[in-house]
Amino acid sequence: MFFIDIMLAGGGLMVKYPSGSLAAFRKTANKPKIRSVYQHKKSVSFSDRGMTLEQQINESNKYYLEEEIAVVHKKPTPIQIVKVDYPKRSKAVIREAYFRQASTTDYNGVYQGYYLDFEAKETRNKTNFPLKNFHEHQIFHLDACLKQQGICFTIIGFTSLKRYFVTPASFVIKSWKTKNKSSMTLQEIEEHSIEIKSSFRPTLPYLTAVDHFIADRNVENGK
Amino acid sequence: MFFIDIMLAGGGLMVKYPSGSLAAFRKTANKPKIRSVYQHKKSVSFSDRGMTLEQQINESNKYYLEEEIAVVHKKPTPIQIVKVDYPKRSKAVIREAYFRQASTTDYNGVYQGYYLDFEAKETRNKTNFPLKNFHEHQIFHLDACLKQQGICFTIIGFTSLKRYFVTPASFVIKSWKTKNKSSMTLQEIEEHSIEIKSSFRPTLPYLTAVDHFIADRNVENGK
Numbered sequence: 001m002f003f004i005d006i007m008l009a010g011g012g013l014m015v016k017y018p019s020g021s022l023a024a025f026r027k028t029a030n031k032p033k034i035r036s037v038y039q040h041k042k043s044v045s046f047s048d049r050g051m052t053l054e055q056q057i058n059e060s061n062k063y064y065l066e067e068e069i070a071v072v073h074k075k076p077t078p079i080q081i082v083k084v085d086y087p088k089r090s091k092a093v094i095r096e097a098y099f100r101q102a103s104t105t106d107y108n109g110v111y112q113g114y115y116l117d118f119e120a121k122e123t124r125n126k127t128n129f130p131l132k133n134f135h136e137h138q139i140f141h142l143d144a145c146l147k148q149q150g151i152c153f154t155i156i157g158f159t160s161l162k163r164y165f166v167t168p169a170s171f172v173i174k175s176w177k178t179k180n181k182s183s184m185t186l187q188e189i190e191e192h193s194i195e196i197k198s199s200f201r202p203t204l205p206y207l208t209a210v211d212h213f214i215a216d217r218n219v220e221n222g223k
Numbered sequence: 224m225f226f227i228d229i230m231l232a233g234g235g236l237m238v239k240y241p242s243g244s245l246a247a248f249r250k251t252a253n254k255p256k257i258r259s260v261y262q263h264k265k266s267v268s269f270s271d272r273g274m275t276l277e278q279q280i281n282e283s284n285k286y287y288l289e290e291e292i293a294v295v296h297k298k299p300t301p302i303q304i305v306k307v308d309y310p311k312r313s314k315a316v317i318r319e320a321y322f323r324q325a326s327t328t329d330y331n332g333v334y335q336g337y338y339l340d341f342e343a344k345e346t347r348n349k350t351n352f353p354l355k356n357f358h359e360h361q362i363f364h365l366d367a368c369l370k371q372q373g374i375c376f377t378i379i380g381f382t383s384l385k386r387y388f389v390t391p392a393s394f395v396i397k398s399w400k401t402k403n404k405s406s407m408t409l410q411e412i413e414e415h416s417i418e419i420k421s422s423f424r425p426t427l428p429y430l431t432a433v434d435h436f437i438a439d440r441n442v443e444n445g446k
Contacts, residue, residue: 052232073327073369078299079317094302097317104296108331110338117333144294149336 016177021179037190053122053157053164057107060202070207072109072116078102086133104141111210115150118169122157128183129156130175139176142169151213155206156189166209179219230295245260246425274426276387277347280330283425287334293430295332295339327364334433338373341392341429342363345380351406352379356370362399365392374436378429388416390433 051059059075064070083096105119119142121133134154144153152169171192175184192211255280280297287293306319328342341364344356357377362411375392394415398407417432 065367068367068370071364071371071373076299076301076325079302079320092322094317094320094322097302097320099315099317100299102299110340110368110371113338115333115336115338137233141294144288144291145333147291148294148333150294150333211256219375 011038034109053120053155053159053204054106056198056204057120057195057206060206061109061200063109064207070109070111070116072107072111074102074106075102090094101135103137105138110212111151111207112214114210114214115148117145117150118153118154118208120155121158122159124160125158126158126186129158129189130183132175134172139173143173146170146173148152151210152197153209153213156193156206158186164196164198164200165189165203166194166196166206168213205220227390275341276382276427277377279421280343280378280425280429281431282331283427284330286425287430293332293334293339295330296332297329298327298331308425324358324360326360331368334374334430335437337369337433337437338368339433340373340375341370341377343378343380345382347383347411349381349383351408351410352381353406354402357395357399362396366396369393369396374440377434378427378435379416381409384425385421387419387421387427388412388418389419389429391436 054074058208061070061072061074064072065108078100079094080098080100081094081096082098083094084095087093104118107120108117111118119134119138121129123129123133142154145152146169154166154167154169154172155202156167157163158165167189175181175188194212195203196209201204230431231266251364277297284293284295284297287295301315301323303321303323304317304319308315308316308318310316314428328340330343331338331340340359342361344352346352346356368375369392375391377392377395379388379390380386381388395407400410417435419428419432422428
């Protein structure tokens with residue numbers, strides 16, 4: 001298993017903070033240093049600031065875009081629009097619409113000439129990740145993009161553990177296709193993934209894992 | 224100006240039909256060969272079968288996906304959802320929602336390891352393409368993707384002329400920035416684009432133009 005500490009991807013400087021994040025450092029700066037003995041949680045992390053995995057990825061993408069490191073966007077939810085009202089002197093209002101099944105993953109984009117494609121999933125489970133969280137069309141899409149030499153992966157968040165893994169799509173697809181396999185265990189995910197730590201800028205530095213995938217591919221291709 | 228005849232992109236066979244399309248050949252096969260002298264239209268093309276540019280591109284993408292040539296999808300329209308009903312024993316119904324401004328182009332995907340990103344626009348104008356058809360965020364997005372070494376372009380359809388051009392984003396961005404948003408002339412577009420012909424499978428073989436862009440880039444990079 002690889003482990004990556006806080007590192008700005010895309011050739012940026014490597015910055016380490018003892019608390020694991022700039023956010024944690026700033027938040028505690030103006031607070032009393034003695035904690036209550038009645039505190040329930042063993043440790044408090046301010047780095048993900050209570051954000052969902054999706055929010056963390058969206059914030060990271062915003063940072064990557066602003067810093068011209070990568071262009072990655074979440075795709076909008078596909079909607080089947082049935083009825084639209086056009087009120088006078090006001091903007092159009094959709095009055096009847098339905099959610100449609102997406103035919104792709106949620107995120108894609110470009111980084112240093114590489115096509116990136118990934119799906120992000122969270123679980124509160126502490127020991128394994130249930131494979132039913134992936135839909136067939138997502139697996140199919142990742143497989144199709146792999147065949148076109150895209151860099152394809154999933155970001156799996158174990159929210160209860162506050163641990164985040166960037167797992168190559170090849171391993172996820174293989175697990176999903178293996179008969180009678182309901183879950184990937186945490187240990188399997190640890191073995192096949194690059195773990196990333198929730199940080200400050202970017203909130204979730206997943207491109208550090210992508211850098212590893214690219215380096216591995218270049219080794220395979222003899223570059 | 225380059226001109227590409229009917230050609231299956233992605234290393235497929237080159238197939239030519241006298242009428243310019245297989246569809247035209249099939250459609251006329253069972254019909255009387257003598258046309259009415261009262262026919263209004265001078266020539267009838269079955270190749271685009273009255274489809275909008277968007278429909279043609281979507282059909283082409285479906286073909287490229289099925290044949291494992293490329294994975295390109297149109298992004299869903301972004302919607303701001305305000306109110307959703309959850310009727311008993313029925314699926315969720317969106318009852319109030321608004322159209323949002325997209326922050327990217329409509330299409331992106333992966334082809335032989337290359338990231339593709341493009342916007343498609345139609346005009347009924349016969350002599351020039353008004354640049355106000357591009358929104359600022361689309362130009363910004365194409366520019367950002369170019370910096371990440373994506374293959375970025377636009378597909379411009381002159382519907383009255385039944386002519387389709389694949390124009391590198393670099394030229395569109397330059398025109399947009401220098402021309403005070405007026406127009407690109409048809410002649411300028413001819414000079415800077417690769418023209419593609421509406422066909423049968425795929426309906427609009429835009430990857431043949433992409434192949435040229437990739438070849439040009441490889442020459443520039445000394446490959």
